[in-house]
Amino acid sequence: PLDTTIPDNALVCLIGAAGAGKSTWASTWPGTQVLELDRFRALVSDDAGKQEATDDAVFALQAVLEARLARGLMTVVDATNSETAVRAGLIATARRHGVPTVALVVPTPASVCVERQDGRPDNRSVPAPIVRAQHAAVVDAWPGLPGEGFDHVVVAENIHRLEPLLQRLSD
Numbered sequence: 001p002l003d004t005t006i007p008d009n010a011l012v013c014l015i016g017a018a019g020a021g022k023s024t025w026a027s028t029w030p031g032t033q034v035l036e037l038d039r040f041r042a043l044v045s046d047d048a049g050k051q052e053a054t055d056d057a058v059f060a061l062q063a064v065l066e067a068r069l070a071r072g073l074m075t076v077v078d079a080t081n082s083e084t085a086v087r088a089g090l091i092a093t094a095r096r097h098g099v100p101t102v103a104l105v106v107p108t109p110a111s112v113c114v115e116r117q118d119g120r121p122d123n124r125s126v127p128a129p130i131v132r133a134q135h136a137a138v139v140d141a142w143p144g145l146p147g148e149g150f151d152h153v154v155v156a157e158n159i160h161r162l163e164p165l166l167q168r169l170s171d
């Protein structure tokens with residue numbers, strides 16, 4: 001059966017390659033509820049694409065995540081989350097705060113993710129081989145997500161959060 005459950009006050013971990021549409025899905029939540037790794041890179045380095053700033057950005061994101069989960073607030077982590085160790089860290093953080101976890105998978109085809117890099121500014125355009133590796137990692141991880149400890153594994157296409165947004169865009 002399809003799981004489309006996103007409980008209140010959960011930790012939602014978006015999972016998808018660069019260009020999959022994670023930030024588009026994230027935009028269906030109020031802005032303060034979304035912790036976007038690119039935004040934290042920009043906050044610590046003035047450059048959302050500066051990969052060298054990733055460790056500092058993750059540190060800062062983690063601090064905000066802890067503060068929000070301690071308050072029991074709905075939180076969406078907008079990053080590729082394609083690495084097992086990264087997801088394990090997010091699940092452990094949520095568990096410490098007694099918060100339910102959702103893996104929200106955005107399984108856009110690799111070719112589309114790669115195409116979408118074209119129009120992006122240089123500092124935000126992810127090279128095709130990296131996008132393909134992220135996509136392959138997500139496909140590999142997908143069946144194991146419940147076993148990793150996510151309370152719900154939801155495929156983005158199966159929920160209807162985007163429809164009002166897309167409707168507004170096409171008006």
Ligand code: CTP
Pocket residue numbers: 016017018019020021022023024025038079080116
């Ligand atoms: N997009 C689209 N239709 C969707 C979702 C996204 O056309 N259903 C488009 C967006 O308008 C955007 C591009 O696809 O131009 C990438 O979407 P984005 O949400 O930015 O992807 P992310 O997964 O957030 O990419 P990144 O990891 O690089 O931040």
Ligand code: MG
Pocket residue numbers: 022023024038078
């Ligand atoms: Mg994004």
